[in-house]
Amino acid sequence: MTTTAVAPLTTQDAEILLTAARRAAEAAGATVSVTVLDAGGHLLAFRRDDRAVLISGETSTRKAYTALQLNAPTADLVDLVKPDGPFHSLTTALDRPLLFIAGGVPVHRGGTLIGAIGVGGGAPEQDHSFAVTATAALV
Numbered sequence: 001m002t003t004t005a006v007a008p009l010t011t012q013d014a015e016i017l018l019t020a021a022r023r024a025a026e027a028a029g030a031t032v033s034v035t036v037l038d039a040g041g042h043l044l045a046f047r048r049d050d051r052a053v054l055i056s057g058e059t060s061t062r063k064a065y066t067a068l069q070l071n072a073p074t075a076d077l078v079d080l081v082k083p084d085g086p087f088h089s090l091t092t093a094l095d096r097p098l099l100f101i102a103g104g105v106p107v108h109r110g111g112t113l114i115g116a117i118g119v120g121g122g123a124p125e126q127d128h129s130f131a132v133t134a135t136a137a138l139v
Contacts, residue, residue: 009036009107009115013138014044017107017117020137022047024130025122032121032130033060036107037068039114049121056121062097063104063127064118071113075102075128103127105135 014036025032033048033056048057063074070077080087081100091100102124107115117134119127 004110006110006112006114009038009044009109011044013107014038014115016138017134018045018047021117021119021130021134022049024133025049025119025126028122028126028130030122030126030130031056032119032127033057034130034134035060035064035118035120037061037064037116037118039068041065041068044115052121059099059101059120060103060118060127062099062118063101063120063131064116065096065104066098066100067104067106067118068113068116069096069098071106073102073106073128073131074100074104074118075124078102101127103131105131107135107138109138 017036018034021034031049031052036045104118117131119130
């Protein structure tokens with residue numbers, strides 16, 4: 001069996017993601033924070049727009065972490081943690097910075113999880129859109 005190595009998420013990749021997300025947000029008139037984490041959950045890039053609400057820095061980071069740990073967009077997880085959802089206790093079960101609000105998206109290369117991006121500061125649907133736009137920019 002031959003295994004093909006997948007290149008990890010680099011700081012250059014992180015800058016591409018950050019720039020694409022910020023441009024999408026700017027085009028929509030939104031001020032946001034953007035966080036990019038590598039596959040180990042380590043910070044590769046972060047930027048908060050000057051006028052973005054302060055808490056957006058924390059929410060973008062938690063969204064990225066959640067998307068990374070569960071290998072799923074946070075937008076897809078919102079209903080699962082509602083009081084009647086199958087994972088309703090996950091929000092309090094772990095001592096981890098999980099956040100189940102749209103805006104976190106895992107980043108894959110060659111089908112392998114290599115990191116995640118989180119966007120906070122806009123409406124959840126906007127944040128998700130900005131993050132998805134950013135991942136599309138990474139080729």
